[in-house]
Amino acid sequence: xxxxxxxxxxxxxxxxxxxxxxxxxxxxxxxxxxxxxxxxxxxxxxxxxxxxxxxxxxxxxxxxxxxxxxxxxxxxxxxxxxxxxxxxxxxxxxxxxxxxxxxxxxxxxxxxxxxxxxxxxxxxxxxxxxxxxxxxxxxxxxxxxxxxxxxxxxxxxxxxxxxxxxxxxxxxxxxxxxxxxxxxxxxxxxxxxxxxxxxxxxxxxxxxxxxxxxxxxxxxxxxxxxxxxxxxxxxxxxxxxxxxxxxxxxxxxxxxxxxxxxxxxxxxxxxxxxxxxxxxxxxxxxxxxxxxxxxxxxxxxxxxxxxxxxxxxxxxxxxxxxxxxxxxxxxxxxxxxxxxxxxxxxxxxxxxxxxxxxxxxxxxxxxxxxxxxxxxxxxxxxxxxx
Numbered sequence: 479x480x481x482x483x484x485x486x487x488x489x490x491x492x493x494x495x496x497x498x499x500x501x502x503x504x505x506x507x508x509x510x511x512x513x514x515x516x517x518x519x520x521x522x523x524x525x526x527x528x529x530x531x532x533x534x535x536x537x538x539x540x541x542x543x544x545x546x547x548x549x550x551x552x553x554x555x556x557x558x559x560x561x562x563x564x565x566x567x568x569x570x571x572x573x574x575x576x577x578x579x580x581x582x583x584x585x586x587x588x589x590x591x592x593x594x595x596x597x598x599x600x601x602x603x604x605x606x607x608x609x610x611x612x613x614x615x616x617x618x619x620x621x622x623x624x625x626x627x628x629x630x631x632x633x634x635x636x637x638x639x640x641x642x643x644x645x646x647x648x649x650x651x652x653x654x655x656x657x658x659x660x661x662x663x664x665x666x667x668x669x670x671x672x673x674x675x676x677x678x679x680x681x682x683x684x685x686x687x688x689x690x691x692x693x694x695x696x697x698x699x700x701x702x703x704x705x706x707x708x709x710x711x712x713x714x715x716x717x718x719x720x721x722x723x724x725x726x727x728x729x730x731x732x733x734x735x736x737x738x739x740x741x742x743x744x745x746x747x748x749x750x751x752x753x754x755x756x757x758x759x760x761x762x763x764x765x766x767x768x769x770x771x772x773x774x775x776x777x778x779x780x781x782x783x784x785x786x787x788x789x790x791x792x793x794x795x796x797x798x799x800x801x802x803x804x805x806x807x808x809x810x811x812x813x814x815x816x817x818x819x820x821x822x823x824x825x826x827x828x829x830x831x832x833x834x835x836x837x838x839x840x841x842x843x844x845x846x847x848x849x850x851x852x853x854x855x856x857x858x859x860x861x862x863x864x
Contacts, residue, residue: 479512479839482554483585484570485562486541488521490534493711494690495737496564496587499618499639505530506640506832517550544569548577558583558613558839563591568605575608583614583839586626586634589732589755595629597732599776599786606630613842616835619735621756640832641737642744648716649746649820653812656723657707658682658802661738662689664696665781665788666773668728668752674795675726675802676703682806685709687718693782719745723812724805727751728798730773730790736760743823748815750801763822765815766805768797 483504487497508514508531520536527534537546547570551559559578561571562585571593574582589597593605609615610632617623617634626634650656658679663669663686676684684706688697700706712718715738719725725742727749735756739749743764751757752770761767771791779787804811 479507479558479836480554480556481507481512481558481560481839482515482517482551482556483560483562484517484540484547484574485564486519486566486570487562487564488536489516489518490525490527490529490536491521493521494564495641496562496585498641499587499737500560500562500585501530501532502639502641502832503835504532507836508532510833510836512836515550515554515556517547541565541567541569544573547573551577557581558842560585563587566591566600568593568600568602571605571608580613582608582612583616583842584609584612586615586617586622587734589622589625589734592626592630595625597625614838616838617734619756619759621759622734625732625755635838637834637838638735638826638830639737640830642741642827642830645824645827647744647824648720650716650720650722651746651748651812651816652721652723653809653816654723654806656683657685657721658724658726658806659685659687659718659722659742660726660728661687661718662691663687663700664689664691664693664783664785665790666729666731666785667691668730668770669696669699670790671728671770671793671795671798672726673699673703673706675798676700676706678795678799679802679806680705682802683707685718685722687712691783691785695781715741716745719747722747724748724750726802727757728768728770729754729757730770730788730793732772733757740823740826743819744827746816746820748805748812748819750798750805764819766801768801 504514514532516534519540520538524538525536558581559574560583561574565571590599592598593602615634617636623634623636660672663672686700687709725747729752732755739760742749750766751761753767773788775789776786781787
């Protein structure tokens with residue numbers, strides 16, 4: 479098969495869980511002998527690279543130049559166009575539908591980027607209709623599949639991304655001396671709870687691994703606290719997890735799934751998480767899932783990382799303090815949660831099938847692209863010669 483994936487996120491270098499997930503799928507497709515291309519936004523400069531058998535075309539301001547996606551589709555002639563949900567304007571989705579009718583497969587990662595549903599930042603009935611009639615819709619978890627069916631009226635196929643690598647997985651857990659780690663501290667991920675806990679527990683070391691949502695204001699707020707240390711993005715998450723005692727995930731927006739929660743649990747780290755969407759699915763069979771008041775609305779303005787500014791509801795900090803106190807002071811409770819977390823994560827990851835997406839695509843009869851004018855003329859000429 480010839481497969482093209484498009485997204486407004488950066489793939490060279492990759493940024494974010496959705497990008498990592500998509501690249502894991504694409505790598506498996508390339509290893510299986512399929513021809514794979516990516517048309518994505520450029521992080522800085524435009525480039526054309528080949529990584530793990532995947533050709534990546536990074537285009538500056540791709541959503542504003544969506545016609546270049548159409549050009550790539552027409553020249554590459556893919557059997558399927560995978561449109562990742564990281565496409566807030568939905569321009570890539572609409573262009574893909576124009577250039578490759580009948581060949582769209584929607585990869586549903588982030589509900590805030592969907593063109594439908596109460597969590598969407600940009601509802602778009604026309605784009606939602608494209609998803610509704612796509613050849614396939616892939617959800618990264620069962621919570622996400624239920625959300626899609628409820629709000630788009632379309633059944634989705636659940637395929638968990640095989641991003642966790644191969645066993646054996648190292649075992650970490652530095653009780654009681656390790657760091658309390660939060661990844662991508664920002665408003666929607668619950669930095670307000672992270673900061674409040676750091677103030678409540680001055681003797682505990684906190685670490686914020688900055689990510690795509692972390693703003694200058696977030697960095698300044700963390701830097702003011704003497705027991706909070708900031709880290710920049712890392713190539714290998716183990717380099718951060720190995721120094722942690724637990725992971726904090728106080729997310730206030732609807733999560734598609736808890737990829738990093740599963741990565742931490744695989745390594746024997748307890749995770750204190752909110753009950754937001756797919757985080758409950760990732761934390762199944764473990765403890766320390768805390769109800770939050772989720773974000774319900776946003777201001778009509780964007781921050782420096784192009785995220786709409788959320789209106790943060792007041793939160794009850796007491797259960798977070800109780801959970802953190804337990805896991806930083808009670809060695810038995812820590813050991814029990816660490817063991818339950820690792821056991822569940824090992825069971826979950828062992829059930830994943832890296833080739834599932836490829837087989838799913840193979841069950842969809844490929845619709846060949848329409849012939850170009852030049853191809854039609856060539857075909858007519860060949861028929862005349864017979």
